[in-house]
Amino acid sequence: MSFGVLDGDGQVAQIEGHPFGRISFTGTRFAQADVRLLSPILPSKVVAIGKNYADHIEEMKTMNTGDAPTAPLMFLKPSTSVIGPGDAIRIPPGSTNVHHEVELAVVIGARGARNVTEQQAMASVFGYTIGNDVSERDMQKSDGQWTRAKGFDSFCPLGPWIETDLGGLGLDPADLEISCTVDGEPRQKGRTSQLIFGLPTLISYISQVMTLLPGDVILTGTPAGVGPIRPGQVVECTVEGLGTLSNTVTAAEPVSTASAR
Numbered sequence: 001m002s003f004g005v006l007d008g009d010g011q012v013a014q015i016e017g018h019p020f021g022r023i024s025f026t027g028t029r030f031a032q033a034d035v036r037l038l039s040p041i042l043p044s045k046v047v048a049i050g051k052n053y054a055d056h057i058e059e060m061k062t063m064n065t066g067d068a069p070t071a072p073l074m075f076l077k078p079s080t081s082v083i084g085p086g087d088a089i090r091i092p093p094g095s096t097n098v099h100h101e102v103e104l105a106v107v108i109g110a111r112g113a114r115n116v117t118e119q120q121a122m123a124s125v126f127g128y129t130i131g132n133d134v135s136e137r138d139m140q141k142s143d144g145q146w147t148r149a150k151g152f153d154s155f156c157p158l159g160p161w162i163e164t165d166l167g168g169l170g171l172d173p174a175d176l177e178i179s180c181t182v183d184g185e186p187r188q189k190g191r192t193s194q195l196i197f198g199l200p201t202l203i204s205y206i207s208q209v210m211t212l213l214p215g216d217v218i219l220t221g222t223p224a225g226v227g228p229i230r231p232g233q234v235v236e237c238t239v240e241g242l243g244t245l246s247n248t249v250t251a252a253e254p255v256s257t258a259s260a261r
Helices: 054-063 118-124 137-143 199-207
Strands: 004-006 011-015 025-031 046-050 073-077 088-091 102-108 125-132 156-163 177-182 185-191 217-219 234-239 243-251
Touching: 102 177, 102 199, 102 234, 118 125, 118 199, 125 217, 125 234, 125 243, 156 243, 199 217
Parallel strands: 046 217, 088 243
Antiparallel strands: 004 011, 011 025, 046 073, 102 125, 102 217, 125 156, 177 185, 177 234, 234 243
């Protein structure tokens, strides 16, 4: 298991250590078809933003989630919720109301971010990937806070890779198309230009509360069109310039780590 750089010819060049700072190549290259992609990063924390698209706020009013916030609405997803492309989203036993949420994910770089201004914020970004803020709606409504509803193992698919140079592709992270399909059926579609709080504001605001470490991930919010997923389905989240993050859906197996005597 190691990091690699995807070349324009479809080859993956293996690198030594982590991808932050100066990259050192091992000289080993693999065909992309021969590589199994894991989550492109395992963050110390995933900081997610709720209610950051006006159309999503409107569709969620049936859950009494209230009006648009006056400041970014933050919550955390544990690192144990992170899975990679091709991994299965596992529906908890008894749950019938688990939803997909496609999001642009920001990956923090080597310098981290602590008490940065909005003008300084984007210098903290290493790159961008795709996130799926999987959510159990019944628990989200009943609990009043979102840790349990959004913190289950497998509830944070990330991938398929980290794009470090969107500008080189002629793209601006402030205006990317994002979409989600389930079994090929269109569900969500929006643009990051519709975010209520943009990326510099989010990074700066979060950094005033907690230090963002290299590899930490910010999920920036989801547009309207969220809906239920069930075992046997395939969820595909797409962000312009970043590819598609595809995950199957299965029922979770209640396997215990307790040792048998």
